[in-house]
Amino acid sequence: MPDRPPTAPSGGDRYDAALASALAGHGVRVRTVRAAGGWPWPDGDALRALGEVLVVGGRQEVVLVDGLVGCAAPDELQACAWVRPTAVLLHSRLSVGAGETGERAALLDEAEARALGAVGLVVVPSGRAAAEVGERYRIAGGRVLVAPPGVDPAPVSAGSQGIPQLLTLAAVTPLKNHGLLLEALAGMRDLPWRAVLAGPQPDAAHLRRLRARAAALGLEERVSWPGAVVGEVRDRVWAATDLLVHPSRSETYGLVVTEAHARGIPTVVGRGTGAEEALGAPDRAGGPPGAAVDVGGPEEMVRVLRRWLTDGEVRRGWRAAALARRGELPGWDVTAGTVTEALEQLAGVRR
Template sequence: MTVRPIRLLVPGNIRHSSGGNVYNARLVAGLEALGAEVDVIAVQGNWPDAGARERRRLGTLLGAWDQDAGPGREVVVVDGLVAVGVPDELESAAKAGRQTWVLVHMPVPERSGTAALAKEARALRAATGVVCTSTSAASAVMERGLPRVEVILPGVDPAPQAAGSTPPHFAVVAALLPNKDQLLTVEALALIPDLEWTASLVGSDQVDPDYAQEVRAAISANGLQERVRLSGELTGEALEAEWARTDLSLLVSQIEAFGMAVSESLAHGIPVLVRDGTGAVEALGMAGLATADGGPRLPGAAVPLPTGTQESPGRLAGVLRGWLEGTDVRESWRAAALDARTRLPGWDTTAQKMLALLSGRDGRQS
């Protein structure tokens, strides 16, 4: 069965290289490679809190105002950041018989409050179906009462094996945002000045300029200007050059649905430190490595780092010190990362699963 043309509605206000943006772009490329017709529309507005004019335009794109018009020519997929802001329009589209899916990269955080969570619940219930890009995201929305969610994990592009550096080089690949907690990384690095290392914080410093300035100030206050570099957002050859010189990457986000920087790091054979209890742990273990006794073998480590506590910088610094000083630890993590590198799923798998779902080959849609 051939799927109808796909219309993907993405937020026009997210312009940096977020995980959601990368997933959307690679998904589209994969769908088109499979012969699907995909129309990507960047919907302008301050999503998820867009104004009435933007919401009404979104409703038009959904076909929400053509009551009883049937499913329409296209299957519409709406990025979750947009969808949670338009429950009324999604409910109207459902009444009109439109086929509308929601693609959830990151559920609404619990701290957002009752009203925001209620809007999310209405939006997701109005959809034909909900696709989450991680198991942690799916678990979160199902715990809030949604009966069924599909999970389609990100893929990863094959990448050259990283050579590393002397002294060892750390990389944090994420936009400078409070949730990504680059301040924690800087505070931890400041506790190991006696060891040889360098580090790069690779990500946009324009999304939250105030936080970026806090990070710069922390680097200066701790005398790390010669050792920690803020590179800004890198793409293409510049990003590949950064990966090539990296020995260990870190993603210690306070909240993370998956963490595609983790799988990108592993694709280069680079082990990763992530914050335990976040979706980045799923990314770290996605290659399915096992020890001789069948237990999980991680290409790195998931470190318990309680948010907002004084102990977390010291705990992270202790793990970094153990890695820098422990030859066996470095070799073990590196070997696991090189093994994981050959086992990661590609974006073609992601696209195939999405196309099968939207075309009804799972037996639920027609």
């Protein structure tokens, strides 16, 4: 997995750590290795170090590599796959997650195609992601495993008990679409609310542009940017939240969505992304715990948020649905069981 500060974990990092812990609970001997480097653009030293790590161990020991690392190192991954059962845990396409376009995106797509073509198994968090991998890279369905993330038990959020608090919990990058959220919030300045836009801030220039836009829209006093939140601080933010808004343009799943539901917090997510799958079936009894909206423009977001803010019946219905979904969410032991079975089969094929 990528070696990143524990103070700024991504959803993929949290998935990796939780899965490793749960696999150990299934009796799997797990050795976690953090790969240093500027992934997905590693230098030669990072690639050499990764290559050395991948060849350590017995020929029947299964290697499961985070896609941010493995897909950026197709030669090293191919060399590993020649001698050991090798799988990739793909949280996001490299080019999409990195926000690349044009020639740089094409280079990452090519590397990813080579890497995924070399391994025996690709693990993805959603059916939507599996379909995309199969279609884009022509990988047979038997080599793609859907392993939705589990959820840790969490207390029910009490909420704001006053002015409604909206939360966006995501890295402040163009992909996560904070700019669209600001435009939507500007369309509701006549209503009481406050918004917490928490998450790692890897691009200082992008953050400055967003804060300047918030000020220009008259939102400076109502929108806060606390940065990455972990531990007790993260728990306090969740406890005061009434609605999670996740306007990301692309998601393979959206772990933060089910983390919200585990606390009884409804969610608004981007239509056509994996976060819609995390939201749950739209025809579930009692209705969905939120809504999926178009994130190409702010208009539908404004309508949906305004309805939630002004219609008590909608708020109560979404809250009830989120509380009901809370009891339906699987734990990480289920995810680990799914992955364990697939890795055992992969190892058996290589014997």
